[in-house]
Amino acid sequence: xTRNLSKIGKDTSTATAQAAEIVREYGPFVGxxxxxxxxxxxxxxxxATGARLIAFxxxxxxxxxxxxxxxxxGTAFDGTYLYxxxxxxxxxxxxxxxxVLASIPAPGHGFDSGLTWAEGSLWVGQYRDRKIHQIDPTxxxxxxxxxxxxxxxxxxxxxGELWHGTWEGEESDIRRIDPGSGAVLERLEMPRGAGVSGxxxxxxxxxxxxxxxxxxxxxVRRPKRAxx
Numbered sequence: 001x002t003r004n005l006s007k008i009g010k011d012t013s014t015a016t017a018q019a020a021e022i023v024r025e026y027g028p029f030v031g032x033x034x035x036x037x038x039x040x041x042x043x044x045x046x047x048a049t050g051a052r053l054i055a056f057x058x059x060x061x062x063x064x065x066x067x068x069x070x071x072x073x074g075t076a077f078d079g080t081y082l083y084x085x086x087x088x089x090x091x092x093x094x095x096x097x098x099x100v101l102a103s104i105p106a107p108g109h110g111f112d113s114g115l116t117w118a119e120g121s122l123w124v125g126q127y128r129d130r131k132i133h134q135i136d137p138t139x140x141x142x143x144x145x146x147x148x149x150x151x152x153x154x155x156x157x158x159x160g161e162l163w164h165g166t167w168e169g170e171e172s173d174i175r176r177i178d179p180g181s182g183a184v185l186e187r188l189e190m191p192r193g194a195g196v197s198g199x200x201x202x203x204x205x206x207x208x209x210x211x212x213x214x215x216x217x218x219x220v221r222r223p224k225r226a227x228x
Contacts, residue, residue, distance in 0.1 A: 016187070017187040018187070018188060021188075022219070023219050024061075025218050025219075026045070026218075026219075029047070032215055033213070034212055035214075036048040036072055036074070036198055038210045039077045039200045045217060047210065048072070048073070050071060051069075051071070052068050054066050055067075069093060070084075070091075071084045076115045076200075081094060081095065083117065087106075088105065112124050112125065113127040114164060114199055116154075118157035119157075121143060125164060130148045131146065132145070132148065153172075156199050162179045163175065163201070167212070172196045173187045174207060175188070186223065188220065195214075205221060207222055208220075
């Protein structure tokens with residue numbers, strides 16, 4: 001399925017914005033025309049490229065492993081297993097061998113975008129609906145829904161903060177939203193033409209951002225807090 005991420009309406013955010021600091025770019029990768037979801041397993045970044053998951057070393061940028069699995073949207077890691085959106089389902093994958101251990105229905109029925117793991121749940125972006133669903137990773141049942149004021153691409157949690165990517169035409173950003181109200185609290189504006197498809201934090205100072213049809217993954221500096 002081709003996912004069009006460029007036809008949602010105007011952004012009405014009034015949150016303070018700053019330019020995103022891109023500290024490194026990875027790819028394009030051989031045999032991969034685009035990057036959708038991304039995740040981080042503590043050692044390697046995984047990029048979903050449509051028909052294959054590629055794991056690479058974030059220090060050297062060198063590909064380390066590949067898994068031949070359908071992967072046209074978000075990717076997540078729970079500390080042991082990978083979760084991958086593939087059309088209308090979410091596959092639970094053993095990263096050691098690529099075997100699919102279980103599958104659940106994706107809440108958007110093929111119109112899902114980002115994916116991340118937090119608090120024992122999967123969190124799934126719905127770009128057309130401008131929503132993020134928290135779902136049960138065993139059944140796919142929706143636990144709660146968070147609304148955003150712009151469409152949602154990648155999704156990640158870090159240090160209790162909920163961030164998601166946006167992409168409309170040539171404009172894209174990474175934004176922190178209030179997980180209760182969905183209000184936009186902070187925005188990192190990407191350079192024109194550098195879209196964010198997938199999004200994941202390394203748990204420290206970086207976001208890894210899928211770059212859609214560029215075939216790249218970009219590392220973006222996460223803003224420091226006053227007490228950090």
